[in-house]
Amino acid sequence: MEWRKCYLDVILVPLGFLLTISYHLYLWHKVRTQPFTTTIGRNAHGRRFWVGAMMKDIDRKNIVAVQTLRNLIMGSTLMATTSILVSAGLGAVISSTYSVKKPVNDTIYGAHGEFMVALKYVALLTVFLFSFFCHSLSIRFLNQVCILICVPQDPMCMVTADYLTELLEKGSLLNTIGNRLFYAAIPLLLWIFGPVLVFLCFASMVPVFYNLDFIMCNYGQGKVEENGNKEFV
Known part of the structure; x- marks a missing residue:
């Protein structure tokens, strides 16, 4: 009987x-092998040039650089705050004396026993906590970039464009992972x-993600040869 109640779950x-x-996994494979067919790959390519352009003329573009990074930090902060608030609410529901299965007593499909309903809330709580964790780390890396990008260029300075690009890429990647975890909480x-x-x-989310992650038309994409090597431009 128990199997009949929860086999759909x-x-x-x-x-x-x-x-x-x-x-x-397919998206990760495409980003690694054909990055310019995805928005993630193209955005990462653009960020590398952005860091170099900002550092090259930082005296004139320091406000633009800091403002741009601050906008990224604000977006991650909003998502992190939302995730931790929802986690706190779910934690209060799980730990309360009120039976968590009462709101779903009339569920038609699937099991809705005490254990199964508690499992649903715990799964939701776990996803939101990991989303908060990723966004918090993203804020940390973006803050470092915001500070170090205005460091005066000096031959002895170890803060290079490659180093800042790596920090920015880590922050952007963690922000993307945090967003995807947040979206995964909707089905849960x-x-x-x-x-x-x-x-x-x-x-239904998979085709939506596909249209957002992949570039259907190769806007301005071509191949040029430089020193015998082919590159995308």
Whole structure:
């Protein structure tokens, strides 16, 4: 009888996770092998030039550099604050004496016993906490870039454009991971009302992510040869 109550949860929820994990593995492969077909790869390519351009003329562009980095920090701060507030709310619900299964007593599909409902809340809490963790680390790296990018250029200075680019890339990557974890919490939130909604949400998010992550048209993309090597421009 217990299997009949939770077999949809056991099948559909892991299948939804497998679907989105497979998509992100494919995206990671494309970013590594064909970066200019993805927005992540092109943005990373542009950030490398941006750091070099800012440091080359930092006396005139210091306000632009700091303002741009501050906007990135504000975005990560907003997401981190939202994640930790939701985590605190979920923690209060789980630890309260009020039965967490009362809001879903009328669930039609899937199990809604005390253990299963607690598992749903704990999964939500875990995802939001990891999202907060990634955004917090992103803020740390972006703050370092914001400070070091205005350091006067000196032959003895160890703060180079490559070093700042690496810090900026780490901050941007952590921000992207934190956002994707935050989005993954949406299907888990729907899991409270049944596993069918979880799978449908995961399945609908994949084409949305694909349209956002991949570049359908090669805008301004061509190949030039320099010293016998081909590069994308």
